[in-house]
Amino acid sequence: MARPKVIIADEDASYIVPLQFKFVTDFFNKIDLEIITDRAYFDEYFSRPQNAEILIISDGLYDLSLQRHNIQNIFVMMEQYDEGGTGDLNVTQLFKYTSIKEIFNEITGKSAGALNIAAVEKKETQIILVTSAAGGVGKTTVAMGVADCLAQNYKRVLYINAARLQNFQYLLDNTTAISSPDVYGKLINPTDRIYDDIKHVIRKENFSYLPEFKAALMSIGVDYSVYEKLALSAKNSDDYDYIIVDAESTFDEYKTNLLDISDKVIFVIDQSYNTVYATNTFLTNINGISTEKYIFLCNKFEKESFNALILPEITLKFSINEYINYMGNVGKDVVKNFVNSNEIRKVSFLIL
Numbered sequence: 230m231a232r233p234k235v236i237i238a239d240e241d242a243s244y245i246v247p248l249q250f251k252f253v254t255d256f257f258n259k260i261d262l263e264i265i266t267d268r269a270y271f272d273e274y275f276s277r278p279q280n281a282e283i284l285i286i287s288d289g290l291y292d293l294s295l296q297r298h299n300i301q302n303i304f305v306m307m308e309q310y311d312e313g314g315t316g317d318l319n320v321t322q323l324f325k326y327t328s329i330k331e332i333f334n335e336i337t338g339k340s341a342g343a344l345n346i347a348a349v350e351k352k353e354t355q356i357i358l359v360t361s362a363a364g365g366v367g368k369t370t371v372a373m374g375v376a377d378c379l380a381q382n383y384k385r386v387l388y389i390n391a392a393r394l395q396n397f398q399y400l401l402d403n404t405t406a407i408s409s410p411d412v413y414g415k416l417i418n419p420t421d422r423i424y425d426d427i428k429h430v431i432r433k434e435n436f437s438y439l440p441e442f443k444a445a446l447m448s449i450g451v452d453y454s455v456y457e458k459l460a461l462s463a464k465n466s467d468d469y470d471y472i473i474v475d476a477e478s479t480f481d482e483y484k485t486n487l488l489d490i491s492d493k494v495i496f497v498i499d500q501s502y503n504t505v506y507a508t509n510t511f512l513t514n515i516n517g518i519s520t521e522k523y524i525f526l527c528n529k530f531e532k533e534s535f536n537a538l539i540l541p542e543i544t545l546k547f548s549i550n551e552y553i554n555y556m557g558n559v560g561k562d563v564v565k566n567f568v569n570s571n572e573i574r575k576v577s578f579l580i581l
Contacts, residue, residue, distance in 0.1 A: 233282040233344050238265040238290050239306065247329045248285070251383060254581060255337075260344065282343035285336065287325070296320070302340045306332075330383055354464040357580060358491035360476045360484070362511035363504045367528040368497040369397050371553070372475040373436075374567025375495065378577040380436040381568060384470040387431070387463055388438040391456035391476040391487065394445040400564050401434055406441040413442075416451045423455070424462035435568075437469070453483045461490060471580070480511055488515065493580060496525045496547070505537040505545070512546040523547070524579055526572075529555045551575055 235252060239245050245264060252262055263281075265271050271290055280299040291305045296319075306325040321339060323332055337344060359372035369390070376388045390397045398404045407413070407430055415426045431437050439459070446453060460474050476487055488494060498504050512518060527538065530552040537543060553572040567573045 232259060232261050234261045234263065234280065235283045235285070235344075236263045236265065236279075236281050236300075237285045238271055239285075239287040240266055240268060240289065241287070242266045244325070248333065251329060251333045254382060255333075256344065283336065283340050301343050302336075304336055304339075333383070352470070354467060354469055354472065355492040355580070356460050356464055356472045356474060356490055357493050357495060358474045358476055358487050359495045359497065360487075361478045361497045361504075362480075362507040363498075364478055366497050366499045366504055368478075369475055370400070370564060370567060371495070371497050371526060371528055371573075372473055373397070373400055373564050374570075374573045375576055375580070376436040376438075376471075376473045377564065377568045378573050379471050379473075379580065382577060382581065384581075385468065386436040386471050386473060387469045388436055388473045388475065389456060389459055389463075390439070390441070391453075391474050393447070393453060393477065393479075395441040397475070398441050401438070403432060403434070403440075406443040408443065413449055413451070416442075416455055417449070419455050419458045421458065422462055423458050424466055428466075428468075436473075454486070457483070457486050457490060460487075478507075480514060492522070494523050495576070496523060497528050498525065499529045500527055500531070500534065500536040500538050502535075502537040502540075505540075505543060509543070509546050518547065524550045524576065526551050526553055526576065528553045531555050550579065 235256075237245055237249060237252075245266065249262065249264055252260065256262075265274060268290070275295065275298065278298060281301070283302045283304070284295065284300045285304045285306065286295070288305050288307050291303075295303065301319060303320045305320060305322050307322050308325055321335075323335060357375070359368055359375065361368045373388065376386045380386045398406075409430065412427050412430055415423060420426065427439075430440060432440055442449060442451070446455075456474065456476070460472050463469060463472050474487060474491070476484060496508065498508050525547045527549045531554075538545065538549065551572050553567075553570070556566050556570075
């Protein structure tokens with residue numbers, strides 16, 4: 230059976246890129262995607278009879294002659310919103326500067342039959358564990374950067390900071406901790422539906438997150454195992470595509486449980502001797518390192534600085550998947566820079 234054909238035609242190449250990416254990530258290998266940004270090629274292309282399920286076209290390129298072709302659904306991207314229709318059932322006008330997410334949903338909603346959306350397999354919620362073998366490597370900044378990047382790629386993301394003493398909201402706009410005694414009561418005696426019990430306190434900025442606890446776990450009587458239960462119950466809720474669990478560097482039974490339930494593990498290190506040595510030691514205590522499950526990132530990389538990763542006397546038990554260049558002191562701007570960096574985008578693609 231031939232794959233549905235989608236044509237996107239617009240002379241503004243920068244506008245096309247996010248819409249193209251959205252089709253690629255959601256319909257990879259399930260559609261044939263044709264991108265046209267050159268007017269001369271557009272005229273030559275449609276000088277011959279064409280068949281397509283969907284044509285997404287700028288109003289500058291659209292004319293009535295396109296309806297002579299065998300195209301099931303035509304979406305005209307209007308520079309200015311026009312409440313009047315074209316009068317043709319297969320032509321839909323969309324305001325070009327609505328969010329890409331809304332435009333994509335409108336297109337796929339009206340073309341569900343042509344795209345065989347019912348046949349597209351829904352991907353199960355993934356738990357992504359972000360951890361390290363030593364502190365100070367920028368693990369939380371990386372975890373939030375990945376969460377933000379996935380959210381910008383139209384994924385539903387929940388960030389859970391799995392620390393015994395939490396300190397992460399200085400990177401966000403809302404810095405207030407959970408105050409409800411009822412929520413803490415639920416956390417002290419968590420059920421298998423703990424996420425549903427406390428989901429009303431989940432906040433959302435660019436991604437959803439569980440706010441900080443008002444004190445350390447031992448001070449409020451909460452067991453560390455609550456993070457495993459939260460991650461699993463959130464996964465079962467089907468509210469998210471990805472759950473990012475940002476776990477501290479401690480190695481214990483709780484950490485091994487989190488490693489076991491995770492679909493992917495992002496291991497953050499830096500190029501210092503103590504971190505590289507600690508990572509080797511940590512990995513010695515893990516039964517098998519799957520190249521499909523584990524992603525190793527060298528954060529805060531400085532090319533001209535000492536790099537223990539290349540010392541001949543150290544035999545590494547891992548290989549680096551991506552180097553993330555040093556971006557300065559930790560803060561809100563660093564998280565924003567992570568989201569816009571090619572390195573974090575590449576990491577997100579490895580997850581996607």
